[in-house]
Amino acid sequence: MKSPCTVMQERIVAGERLGEEHQAHVLGCTQCARFAADCLALDSMVENGVDAAVSVPDDFADRVMRNLDVANPGVHWQDFLGRRWIQVVLANLGVAVAVINLVRFVFSALIPTASLGGVP
Numbered sequence: 244m245k246s247p248c249t250v251m252q253e254r255i256v257a258g259e260r261l262g263e264e265h266q267a268h269v270l271g272c273t274q275c276a277r278f279a280a281d282c283l284a285l286d287s288m289v290e291n292g293v294d295a296a297v298s299v300p301d302d303f304a305d306r307v308m309r310n311l312d313v314a315n316p317g318v319h320w321q322d323f324l325g326r327r328w329i330q331v332v333l334a335n336l337g338v339a340v341a342v343i344n345l346v347r348f349v350f351s352a353l354i355p356t357a358s359l360g361g362v363p
């Protein structure tokens with residue numbers, strides 16, 4: 244039996260629209276509100292990653308996992324990693340890191356050329 248918070252957070256990760264009742268829960272529940280904020284932050288990082296020159300906070304994944312631990316006491320890591328929505332979160336994190344690495348590479352490749360007066 245899933246807790247209401249787990250159901251809510253799964254729906255948030257899946258990008259489902261929340262009904263009024265569920266929105267009220269997310270707004271009134273510290274865990275879910277924080278989880279939703281983290282998800283939104285991740286989404287906007289992925290969307291605006293290049294412009295914002297973002298870095299993923301070191302403890303981002305830890306915080307997400309900690310939130311999930313609190314919401315699901317007694318569930319083991321293997322169960323978490325097997326879940327589709329965790330894989331979605333990790334995949335999004337991977338995309339964010341890949342974007343950052345790409346930006347770094349582009350800058351490191353272009354900036355020395357330009358500073359020597361070369362044509363990029």
Ligand SMILES: [Zn+2]
Nearest residue numbers: 248272274275
């Ligand atoms: Zn909740």
